[in-house]
Amino acid sequence: xxxxxxxxxxxxHPIVQAGMSWASSSAALxxxxxxxxxxxxxxxxxxxxxxxxxxxxxLAAGTDKPxxxxxxxxxxxxxxxxxxxxxxxxxxxxxxxxxxxAHLPRFHDMGAKWIHVVASLEHARxxxxxxxxxxxxxxxxxxxxxxxSEVTTLVTVRRVLQEVSIPVIASGGVADGWGIAAMLALxxxxxxxxxxxxxxxxxxxxxxxxxxxxxxxxxxxALVGRRDLPIRGLRNAFAQAIFDAERDRVDQDEYLAxxxxxxxxxxxxxxxxxxxxxxxxxxxxxxxxxxxxxxxxERLVRELAQATxxxxxxxx
Numbered sequence: 001x002x003x004x005x006x007x008x009x010x011x012x013h014p015i016v017q018a019g020m021s022w023a024s025s026s027a028a029l030x031x032x033x034x035x036x037x038x039x040x041x042x043x044x045x046x047x048x049x050x051x052x053x054x055x056x057x058x059l060a061a062g063t064d065k066p067x068x069x070x071x072x073x074x075x076x077x078x079x080x081x082x083x084x085x086x087x088x089x090x091x092x093x094x095x096x097x098x099x100x101x102a103h104l105p106r107f108h109d110m111g112a113k114w115i116h117v118v119a120s121l122e123h124a125r126x127x128x129x130x131x132x133x134x135x136x137x138x139x140x141x142x143x144x145x146x147x148x149s150e151v152t153t154l155v156t157v158r159r160v161l162q163e164v165s166i167p168v169i170a171s172g173g174v175a176d177g178w179g180i181a182a183m184l185a186l187x188x189x190x191x192x193x194x195x196x197x198x199x200x201x202x203x204x205x206x207x208x209x210x211x212x213x214x215x216x217x218x219x220x221x222a223l224v225g226r227r228d229l230p231i232r233g234l235r236n237a238f239a240q241a242i243f244d245a246e247r248d249r250v251d252q253d254e255y256l257a258x259x260x261x262x263x264x265x266x267x268x269x270x271x272x273x274x275x276x277x278x279x280x281x282x283x284x285x286x287x288x289x290x291x292x293x294x295x296x297x298e299r300l301v302r303e304l305a306q307a308t309x310x311x312x313x314x315x316x
Contacts, residue, residue: 001304004167005190008113008134009092010066012037013301015180016136016169017293018194019043019070019094020144020203020279022268027055028202029293031062036297039190041068041094046265049080056088066091068115073098086110094136097145101130115169119147124160134167135160136192141173143194143221143232143281150223154186161187175283177303185311193300195281200293208271210290212236212278218285224277225259227252234278238262 003014015038017030024030025047030040042059044052059067069090071081074097085093086106093107096117107114108131116127117136124135137160139153140146147156153172161168170183171192180191197203199214212234223230224239226246233239245255267276 001184001308003184003189005134005169008167009039011039013297013304014184014190015039015297015300016068016171016190016192017041017197018144018171018192019045019068020194020198021045021264023198023203023205024070025055026204027058027062028204029197029200030067031059032200032202032293033197033297034063034065034067036294037065037301038297039066039068039092041070044069044071044081044085045075047081049077049084052081053084053088056084056090060088068092068094070094070096070117072096073100073103099130100127100132104131117171118160119145119156120149120151121156121159121163124164128164128166132166134169134189135164136169136171137188139170139172140223140232141282142171143198143279143284145229146172146223146232148223148226148230153183157183157186157188172281173283175281175286177300177305178307179283179286180300180304181307181311184308193283195283196287196296196300197293198280199284199287199290200296201290202293205268206271208273209268209278212267212273213280213284214287214290216280216284218282221280221282221284227255228259231277231279232281234273234280236276236278237274238277 017033019041021043024043030042033040092113094115113133115134116132118124119138137157139156140150157170167189169190169192170188174191175196183191222235264277266272267278
């Protein structure tokens, strides 16, 4: 299937694996997705510079297909990571949580494509005006940091497409080829999947984390931490403690201390799925097994073809 994103990035399928801290902070998952014709994404967020340089080299050696690196621009040491990305001639940058303006010229000069992650029309407009090549537009169903407004992917993506002309990758609530087809029918040029690729053999998170995500149904997530930078995560002991603090209207310092006491690393690496931040999307309820990323890609492509054929048949 050919879209503006497949043409822009040189990939075979309009499928992007989300950059997920810890889960895709090693080369295995992004290499497998890229080798299967999608866009694999290395998550630089939790990596120290020396570790990042090593893993980036492993990824470059592990695939001859296009791949991307995701970087939150607010993270400590972002400038050094960006330098390493430039030195490593990363073909696709996927950035979030900061302005791209200062970084675009040197990456465009070396031929890289810059995709910016947004969760609102306001930020989509700003990123497009800055000159990014494409957008990842995130809706409320997504794990991690969806829009605090809780506007769904269906509505957020369509609203952005009404006013922005550059290619759009829809993210949030998609776990199979039928969901990808829905996003393409909406007008997007590709879909980004996180939770589906979290439940793969190559995702480098603790077995407890995968088991918790696999057991979750569509109603088992919540937007947690509305008084800080909210995340969509599992309804666990940590989430309940935050809900209790909000109900009791504890002061902001106490609230932030409680929210920041728990971390994604605590769940993803240490396996503490009760008090760690177990980030996942609502689409966890659509996934029933852990399998190799290549098998996931094969099924996504097959289901996308089936969904597309169904739409064609309805038009006859």
